Amino acid sequence: MDLTSIVPLAAADTASVLTDLFLVLVAAKLGDEVFKRIGQPAIVGEILGGVLIGPSVLGLVEVGEALRVFSELGVVFLLFWVGLETRLSEMRAVGRIALAVGSAGVVLPFLAGIGLGLALGESTETSIFLGAALAATSAGITSATFLDLGIARSRAARTVLGAAVVDDILALILLSVAVGMAADGGVDAGKIALALGIAIAFVAFVALGGTRLLQSRPKLLEAPRFAQSPLLPAVILCLGLAAFAANIGLAALIGAFLAGMIVAETKDQTAIEEEVRPLYAFFTPFFFAFIGIELDLGALLDGHALWLLAAITALAAATKLVPAYLAARRGLGRTEAAIVGVGMVPRGEVGIVVASIGAAEGVVDAELFAVVVGMAVLTTIAAPFALRRLSGRAVT
Amino acid sequence: MDLTSIVPLAAADTASVLTDLFLVLVAAKLGDEVFKRIGQPAIVGEILGGVLIGPSVLGLVEVGEALRVFSELGVVFLLFWVGLETRLSEMRAVGRIALAVGSAGVVLPFLAGIGLGLALGESTETSIFLGAALAATSAGITSATFLDLGIARSRAARTVLGAAVVDDILALILLSVAVGMAADGGVDAGKIALALGIAIAFVAFVALGGTRLLQSRPKLLEAPRFAQSPLLPAVILCLGLAAFAANIGLAALIGAFLAGMIVAETKDQTAIEEEVRPLYAFFTPFFFAFIGIELDLGALLDGHALWLLAAITALAAATKLVPAYLAARRGLGRTEAAIVGVGMVPRGEVGIVVASIGAAEGVVDAELFAVVVGMAVLTTIAAPFALRRLSGRAVT
Numbered sequence: 164m165d166l167t168s169i170v171p172l173a174a175a176d177t178a179s180v181l182t183d184l185f186l187v188l189v190a191a192k193l194g195d196e197v198f199k200r201i202g203q204p205a206i207v208g209e210i211l212g213g214v215l216i217g218p219s220v221l222g223l224v225e226v227g228e229a230l231r232v233f234s235e236l237g238v239v240f241l242l243f244w245v246g247l248e249t250r251l252s253e254m255r256a257v258g259r260i261a262l263a264v265g266s267a268g269v270v271l272p273f274l275a276g277i278g279l280g281l282a283l284g285e286s287t288e289t290s291i292f293l294g295a296a297l298a299a300t301s302a303g304i305t306s307a308t309f310l311d312l313g314i315a316r317s318r319a320a321r322t323v324l325g326a327a328v329v330d331d332i333l334a335l336i337l338l339s340v341a342v343g344m345a346a347d348g349g350v351d352a353g354k355i356a357l358a359l360g361i362a363i364a365f366v367a368f369v370a371l372g373g374t375r376l377l378q379s380r381p382k383l384l385e386a387p388r389f390a391q392s393p394l395l396p397a398v399i400l401c402l403g404l405a406a407f408a409a410n411i412g413l414a415a416l417i418g419a420f421l422a423g424m425i426v427a428e429t430k431d432q433t434a435i436e437e438e439v440r441p442l443y444a445f446f447t448p449f450f451f452a453f454i455g456i457e458l459d460l461g462a463l464l465d466g467h468a469l470w471l472l473a474a475i476t477a478l479a480a481a482t483k484l485v486p487a488y489l490a491a492r493r494g495l496g497r498t499e500a501a502i503v504g505v506g507m508v509p510r511g512e513v514g515i516v517v518a519s520i521g522a523a524e525g526v527v528d529a530e531l532f533a534v535v536v537g538m539a540v541l542t543t544i545a546a547p548f549a550l551r552r553l554s555g556r557a558v559t
Numbered sequence: 560m561d562l563t564s565i566v567p568l569a570a571a572d573t574a575s576v577l578t579d580l581f582l583v584l585v586a587a588k589l590g591d592e593v594f595k596r597i598g599q600p601a602i603v604g605e606i607l608g609g610v611l612i613g614p615s616v617l618g619l620v621e622v623g624e625a626l627r628v629f630s631e632l633g634v635v636f637l638l639f640w641v642g643l644e645t646r647l648s649e650m651r652a653v654g655r656i657a658l659a660v661g662s663a664g665v666v667l668p669f670l671a672g673i674g675l676g677l678a679l680g681e682s683t684e685t686s687i688f689l690g691a692a693l694a695a696t697s698a699g700i701t702s703a704t705f706l707d708l709g710i711a712r713s714r715a716a717r718t719v720l721g722a723a724v725v726d727d728i729l730a731l732i733l734l735s736v737a738v739g740m741a742a743d744g745g746v747d748a749g750k751i752a753l754a755l756g757i758a759i760a761f762v763a764f765v766a767l768g769g770t771r772l773l774q775s776r777p778k779l780l781e782a783p784r785f786a787q788s789p790l791l792p793a794v795i796l797c798l799g800l801a802a803f804a805a806n807i808g809l810a811a812l813i814g815a816f817l818a819g820m821i822v823a824e825t826k827d828q829t830a831i832e833e834e835v836r837p838l839y840a841f842f843t844p845f846f847f848a849f850i851g852i853e854l855d856l857g858a859l860l861d862g863h864a865l866w867l868l869a870a871i872t873a874l875a876a877a878t879k880l881v882p883a884y885l886a887a888r889r890g891l892g893r894t895e896a897a898i899v900g901v902g903m904v905p906r907g908e909v910g911i912v913v914a915s916i917g918a919a920e921g922v923v924d925a926e927l928f929a930v931v932v933g934m935a936v937l938t939t940i941a942a943p944f945a946l947r948r949l950s951g952r953a954v955t
Contacts, residue, residue: 178805180628181635185798192795195785205785228624232576239577389591389601394837399588402581409574438837441790445838 183224184233184449187456190216190223191448204547206307209448210540213455220460230453235415237450238303238512242416243401244443245306245315245324246423247436251374253321254424260494261325267486268326268507269333272297275482279475289531291341292521296535297479299334301511301543302327302416303450308547309506312554319499322491323506328417330507332362335412338517345524361411366421369404373425381430394438397426414513450512457515458540462533471530476538479514480545483507502553509546514539579620580629580845583852586612586619587844600943602703605844606936609851616856626849631811633846634699634908638812639797640839641702641711641720642819643832647770649717650820656890657721663882664722664903665729668693671878675871685927687737688917692931693875695730697907697939698723698812699846704943705902708950715895718887719902724813726903728758731808734913741920757807762817765800769821777826790834793822810909846908853911854936858929867926872934875910876941879903898949905942910935 194212195205216223224230254261276297280290302324309320339358343350377383384393384400401422408418426435463472488504495503518535521527527535590608591601612619620626650657672693676686698720705716735754739746773779780789797818804814822831859868884900891899914931917923923931 177627177631177811178802180624181631181798181802181805181811184628185795185802188791188795188798192783192785192791196783199784228576229628231573232580232625232628235573235577387588387592388595389588391840395584395588395840398841399581399584402577402584406574406577406581409577415573415577437833441834441837442841444787444791445794 180227180229183227183230186216186223187213187230187233187452188448191452194452195448204308204551205311206304206451206547207544209451210455210544213452214458214460214540215455216452217456217458219458224456226456230449230456233446233449234453234512235450237446237448237453238416239401239405239419240439240443240446241303241307241450242420243423243426244436244439245302245310246420246425247427247432247439248315249321249324249420249424250427251370251424253316254325254370257318257321257325260491261322262329263490263493264322264487264503264507265326265329266333267490268300268483269298269330269337271486272479272482273337275478279478283471285531286526288341288345288524288526289521291337291344292517292524292527293475293531293535295334295337295341296510296514296517296521296538297475297482298330298337299510299513299517300327300330300483300507301509301513301539302331302414302420304509304511304543304546305506305550307447307451308550311547312551314502314554317499317502319491319495319502319506322495322499322503324420326487326503326507328366328420331414331417331513332359332366334513334517335359335362338520339412341517342520342524345521345526358412362413365408365411365413366417369418369421370424373421374428377425377428381428384426384429384435385431392438393426393429393431393435397422397429397435397439398442400426454512454515454540454543457536459533459536462530463537468530468534472534472537472541475534476541479510479538479542480508498553502550505546505549505553508549509543510539511543512539514542576623576625579623579626582612582619583609583626583629583848584844587848590848591844600704600947601707602700602847602943603940605847606851606940609848610854610856610936611851612848613852613854615854620852622852626845626852629842629845630849630908631846633842633844633849634812635797635801635815636835636839636842637699637703637846638816639819639822640832640835641698641706642816642821643823643828643835644711645717645720645816645820646823647766647820649712650721650766653714653717653721653890656887657718658725659886659889660718660883660899660903661722661725662729663886664696664879665694665726665733667882668875668878669733671874672871675874679867681927682922684737684741684920684922685917687733687740688913688920688923689871689927689931691730691733691737692906692910692913692917692934693871693878694726694733695906695909695913696723696726696879696903697905697909697935698727698810698816700905700907700939700942701902701946703843703847704946707943708947710898710950713895713898715887715891715898715902718891718895718899720816722883722899722903724762724816727810727813727909728755728762730909730913731755731758734916735808737913738916738920741917741922754808758809761804761807761809762813765814765817766820769817770824773821773824777824780822780825780831781827788834789822789825789827789831793818793825793831793835794838796822850908850911850936850939853932855929855932858926859933864926864930868930868933868937871930872937875906875934875938876904894949898946901942901945901949904945905939906935907939908935910938 190212194208198208276294404418590604594604672690800814
């Protein structure tokens with residue numbers, strides 16, 4: 164019997180969104196459960212749970228605004244959580260090497276993506292988008308894996324985080340170039356320099372000024388009367404910085420990470436962690452499952468697409484891993500450098516976002532979009548397995 | 560400078576939704592802060608914060624799917640929280656009187672709404688919608704006020720909760736009748752009886768079966784390996800029952816309340832409350848602010864609309880308060896019965912949902928919609944003030 168026939172319009176809308184949220188959470192957690200039971204990385208289970216209920220397989224949920232927002236908040240609270248466990252001083256200690264890793268990990272994949280695009284006979288605009296999609300690292304996936312493995316505070320994990328911030332700032336430039344060329348064929352160097360300046364000023368000002376403010380007034384978050392605990396002031400800071408970062412063209416997760424680092428300077432940090440944990444636990448599965456939901460298996464089921472997927476994935480992995488490893492070797496041991504290299508490989512949601520912008524601009528077609536999403540999912544699924552092996556060896 | 564010019568499309572979408580969520584949370588909490596400082600009910604401050612940033616005044620946020628979903632989850636987690644603090648046995652103790660209060664509080668407002676509509680020269684369909692909008696109680700507002708006042712576990716609070724469940728089941732019937740008449744002029748009695756049967760069976764089965772299941776297996780929620788704590792299994796149950804309730808035409812909050820009552824039977828209830836609190840604290844402000852955001856002050860700024868608003872609000876308050884008070888007097892003292900009567904008055908989001916369904920069906924015009932929303936806001940704002948006064952006297 165179709166119950167919806169007796170339910171009025173607006174109520175039916177609510178019902179369908181709540182049902183989707185329920186199904187996504189259940190699918191992600193079932194995947195998590197199965198993968199934990201067979202001793203495999205839980206994140207991969209959550210992504211595959213998303214694939215299962217997504218349009219590719221069962222088609223139980225549609226990609227709508229609500230799921231997209233929940234996914235975005237998933238990675239925002241994930242990086243907020245990571246930031247809470249990070250001190251500015253620890254980031255500074257890895258600053259130079261993170262800068263080297265981040266820069267090295269952007270240039271080569273970008274050029275390789277452009278080269279592959281041109282070799283395949285794509286237009287310059289499309290090739291630049293492919294380059295940008297290959298250049299973008301997802302700090303989210305790697306951070307979650309590091310948390311899972313209990314090495315989130317290791318030097319290698321810090322280096323990857325720092326490199327991801329550098330990477331995202333550079334990716335902002337590449338994406339601005341790509342969009343500029345797709346929109347009107349021209350690139351406004353002044354505009355891009357301005358965007359770059361704003362991004363760097365934002366990160367530096369927030370990281371230095373914010374942590375200093377809370378160091379000098381460690382009870383600031385407890386000042387408002389509306390808050391029985393520092394949770395809501397902290398969450399407001401997180402959402403505010405995430406929104407600001409997104410508004411200036413950075414990934415929202417950068418703002419959330421900075422917010423976490425600032426809040427970590429507050430007086431009762433452990434209590435805040437206890438309170439943020441439920442938000443992180445609730446939202447993050449939507450982030451992982453959504454990556455799987457966006458995968459279009461149908462579009463990948465032909466010879467040409469599969470070949471393209473294999474080529475792009477191999478290129479994406481190699482051009483990120485090797486330069487990042489070599490750059491990291493300048494200051495880290497072999498295993499640590501390998502962890503950094505592998506940690507930079509997952510493209511996760513960032514690659515998907517770049518591809519969808521290209522699709523919206525009309526320069527990335529349906530097949531290439533599916534392939535880039537496939538590449539993002541494959542690099543994302545592969546990394547946790549590799550990181551687990553590596554972390555078995557000594558990590559400092 | 561317009562930063563959005565340098566930000567690509569999909570990223571700009573994310574930025575605007577995150578910005579809206581940030582603004583709504585800040586506005587709600589600023590309202591909360593101001594009202595706490597001047598010694599007035601915090602909920603009213605949160606609603607007025609929403610009015611301030613809504614389209615009526617500053618126009619900083621738009622009503623979109625994301626805000627609507629966050630508002631819905633706000634009331635879902637609010638009632639889940641209330642359910643966590645409620646035992647089935649306590650609800651049974653007030654069962655008969657809640658049934659009387661709920662029924663009494665539906666019939667009169669419904670008839671009064673129809674009468675007023677017909678007297679104003681509206682069509683039968685429109686008048687029935689007006690009746691249904693006047694009949695629907697919002698358990699959310701009253702529950703939040705009871706929590707605020709620290710009397711959430713009182714007999715009066717339980718009675719209002721029970722009555723709200725009864726009320727919602729009856730409102731389902733009225734709304735089905737109203738939609739049936741608006742859609743094709745006919746009412747399918749069999750369909751409505753079926754909907755009623757499903758709703759009652761759902762509430763009874765879940766309330767009795769669910770609590771019994773967790774009583775016999777109090778560690779059930781800790782069984783899955785994906786969960787480091789019982790939080791996610793509990794939240795999945797909450798979303799699942801909320802979605803199911805919405806799918807059979809009940810308010811989602813009924814499902815959430817039942818889920819909370821079931822989870823309250825688990826072994827480590829205090830630990831779960833600690834973990835649900837952050838979700839409740841994060842989402843609930845969106846619910847209150849959203850009520851304010853939906854208010855259209857502009858449409859109310861003319862003589863006819865104001866007169867209509869005054870009449871409908873007075874009618875809504877009187878026809879709910881008096882029958883509920885009289886019904887409650889059969890088992891409760893004067894002050895308690897008065898608390899029950901006042902507690903039934905707020906129409907909150909339920910009146911707004913009914914009106915928006917009517918608007919979608921084309922039988923509620925823009926002025927009447929604005930007036931019904933205004934009535935919902937006024938009854939919602941008035942109740943916390945009155946409840947505070949009453950709760951100053953002895954409550955058991």
